[in-house]
Amino acid sequence: MPRLPDGYSIAIFDSIDSTNEEARRNATDAADRTVYWAKRQTAGRGRRGRSWMSEPGNLFVSLLLKPDLPLAQAAQLSFVSALAVSDVLIKAGAGDRVALKWPNDVLVDGAKICGILLEASSTGARVDAMIVGMGLNLASHPADTPYAATDFANAGLGDVDPDTALTWLLEAFELRYAAWRDLGFASVRTDWLIRAYRLGQTIQVMLGDETVVGRFAELDKTGALVVETSPGVTRHITAGDVYFPGAI
Known part of the structure; x- marks a missing residue:
């Protein structure tokens, strides 16, 4: 069982269609900072409706947030989330092998190890709920993608189980989320650019x-x-x- 930062709650599933879909189904009634974690997804999704490989042993999680912000500002959560994932990878020993690809991919040695999918629920000018879905390759990665992909094991980052990875991720996310709320996007932008993939190219x-x-x-x-x-x-x-x- 992962450790949760203060203010977080969690719903755990052995198998589900998609953690983002479950968060969306509960977006009205669930509390801010509810975590939806599945051991397996049967209909995982990436950006633009692409399918996301959801093999057991990897981490599939969605955070339901209610930041009460304009949509354009809430979209900055993709950078907050990517930085949190990169913090996890650095904690695991990846060091300067980690890079961030705009808008929301996390790479190790130039290969994708995590995808992030943001979806908003809004009835007006402000966001009612923001869902941050993250798929982190721990034990395996797809082989038939149009881009290079990797996972913790393949990248030599050790045997990190989903419980541990989720504990690290939630701790890192809360620190980054709090800094963004308190200080604004400027510091997020600075840190993201330090890790930006192919900046200047x-x-x-x-x-x-x-x-x-x-x-x-x-x-x-x-x-x-x-x-x-x-x-x-x-x-x-x-x-x-x-x-x-x-x-x-």
């Missing part, structure tokens, strides 16, 4: 039927990706899929 951003190519310049003060498409000309992108020539 050429990237490709897929925007539906458009591809933007340019230099990964920075994040702006809201968390948008800033791409320099030609000298002195930048695009601020709030949603898209990032690829790196010759890499992921």
Whole structure:
């Protein structure tokens, strides 16, 4: 049984369709900082409706949060969550092998080890509930992905069980979440950029039927990706899929 930070509660499932779906089903009645943890998912999802491999031994968890913020600001939780996961990996010994790929992937040695999916419930201008889903590869990873993937065991980070990983993750998340609430996005942005994957290098951003190519310049003060498409000309992108020539 994982240890929970003060103010958190947990619902545990041997098997469920999706922890994000369970959080969504309970978003109205459940308390802030309710954790939904499944040993196995039968219909795990990633961004843009993609399926997420949910083999036993990995960590599948969703946090139900009620931050009472505008949607654009609440979306910054993807960076808060990614930093928390990177803190866990560093605790496990990954060190500077950890990198963060915009907007919400966590990498070790350039290979994806964790995906993060944010979903919001809102009836007006402010978010009623934000669901932060995280899938962390501990014991296995998919082999048939269009990008490199890895897991704790494959990356030489030891045999970390889901209970331990969840304890570490919730501790790290609460510290990052509290700092974001108290200090705002500026410190999150600074820490994220320190760990940013391929900062300053050429990237490709897929925007539906458009591809933007340019230099990964920075994040702006809201968390948008800033791409320099030609000298002195930048695009601020709030949603898209990032690829790196010759890499992921």
